[in-house]
Amino acid sequence: MGIEELLRRVGISDLYPTQKRIVEEGLIEKGNFVLAAPTASGKTLAAEFVINEELGKGGKVLYLVPLRALAYEKFEEFNEVFPEYKIRVSIGDYDSSEEPLGIYDLIIMTYEKFDSVQRHRSSWLSKISLIVLDEVHYVGDPYRGPTLEIAVSKFLYDNSTARRIALSATITNLEDIARWLNAKPIRVDWRPVPLRVGIYFDGTLIFPDGSSELLRGDNSPLPIIRKSLESGGQVIIFYNRRADAVSWAEKIAKKLGMKGNSLEELSDDVRISDYGPSKLIERLSEVVRRKVAFHHAGLPFELRKVIEKAFREGKIKVLTATPTLAAGVNLPARTVIISSYLRFDKRSGRMAPISIMEFWQMAGRAGRPKYDDYGEAFLIVSNNRDAEKAFKRYLSSEPEPITSSLYDISHLRNHVLALIASEGYLEHSDIFDIFGKTLLFVQGGQKLLERSLPYVLSSLEREGFLTSDSKGYRATPIGRRVSELYVDPSSAYIMIQSLEYLLPRYKVMEDLDLSVLQLIAMLPDMPRISLQRGKRAFLEEVAESIEMLLPIEEAPIASLNELLQVTKAAVSLKLWIDEYSEGEIEEKIGIEPGDLRGLTETGSWLCYAYSEIVSLIGSKEVADWLRNFSTRIKYGVREELLPLLSLKGIGRRRARVLYEAGYKTVKDIAFASPEELEKIPNIGRVLSREIVEQARLLYNASPSNRV
């Protein structure tokens, strides 16, 4: 389609300067660019021009984003703009080459998913004609950056002719990023909606031009919220800790006393009762009734979407959020409040100021063109000295430059193994050539790579993931599998070490479930969850009683605190596979449903990887047990329910009611009458017919029943 038609579809008549520049530079038909332009300046549409061009030529487009909320926002937008093309969001499940993605024209992925797809050398990757890196400043993130960096570098090494676009509002060292991607640097300093940014301290707003405004009230966000609501605005307040987001949502809801809808009324397809009696979700329901909500990773993903939608529709007026919403998203927030500039830093173990880049990303959620004609963002500080500091740091300096974090050894190990495994064999020179395409190399990391690469290669060889000859390196079968499974080689090495203990003893161990769960919980790949006061004594006792699969000296556990965190995760998972509800587990252990989901997703994943590794090493029996165990972790069921889970539409709750009603196997269902099944709670007319049909097919297909 032509540009006019595209604009008609997005409902836009005049181009923003950002978009004009891309047209004028002749970058739609050909060429690559890195676009540095302020938040809300319409970078997406600039990219859409090129996407449209490539799709029109029969090309295939990959759009990479850092956050789930953003992936779905783009998916909805692209579906409206490009309805004649096949579009897909791909986020989870790392052990698949996603060959079916070959049929899609436009694929939206998180960076991590893209990396995993590359590891599988999916055949369709070579068909990609355009790759878009949205929020490219994430490449400097110490945790997530290296994955993006290496995945993109390798992709461009293999597909040197694919077009590439990178977008960000916060790039200072544009030239570096442009050189890395071999793309034209384009900077536009223009924002469609004016954004006023200031500091709030002790009832007063202070602005960079020296002016100030007196609000009546205390040092809480309330006076700012009231003012915004009075002028018809909506507010997002960023908190660094989830607990703060929740408790402030409650305080705000109580003080404002607005009347809103219940959570049930906001969502068509999410049933709150499915989560069991969860404290967190109850607390959400309470505040939502007063037009206030919180948004963080402790909430199940579907509920986060419900909240985003309600905020868009104005049914929620005030939203407290952790940085899960801090990049790229378009929400109707006239006012953004940043509650504090300090955040706990995992690496230093201390409170540290957030980056200037992140400050501007959060501030940039305010004043989005579709919704408001101005925006305002305020940082709350608690004393005069902080006010001065914050002023200097955030309001009068540029965001920090984006620098590669790939020098980190554990990142390097992971990615070097992945590269060699995906190619099968790589010569020394190839390895150095690929790393020669990285941002790290562009930024002067050559010396560093010359020193650390040999070390990384030899450590991977020592652990049995690689073998070498005079010219290069080959991945061992385990090395290859580990990389495909997307587990950190350090996690895999721990699994391998544990076998010395597990294989001879697995039949006689007292609580095999808990020992295996503890091993899984301690792997570097597993999220560490926070401890709650009060549960320590209980967790210490449990930790003491678990039979460990690794001597504690060899375990990747640095402190008692970490041991308790790992134990908390293991116990939560144990309750989960014993069929306690999410609410009950929250009650007993103090873990939020979203965190529990994180543990079950990653845990079942790692357990599956464990079973694959064990099967390569040669114990089929233990491998089979682990595979079943991984399914139990995924669905949260006791072993006896596993057969029923092979039926579509049957999860933990329905499997349990069927089982209790005497239908324990696929065979039982195959021989049941739909009319009988229908009477069982939660099964219903449609499902009962569907599962009987499925069960009959499965039963007839099983080899022992064929005549």
Ligand SMILES: Nc1ncnc2c1ncn2[C@@H]1O[C@H](COP(=O)(O)OP(=O)(O)OP(=O)(O)O)[C@@H](O)[C@H]1O
């Ligand atoms: N030419 C235009 N006229 C009117 N509205 C526009 C125009 N271009 C884009 N918009 C609207 O502006 C909003 C912000 O655009 P977009 O999401 O692309 O911002 P962005 O530059 O990517 O910002 P961020 O850095 O925060 O991701 C969108 O709602 C979009 O529909």
Ligand SMILES: [Mg+2]
């Ligand atoms: Mg954007």
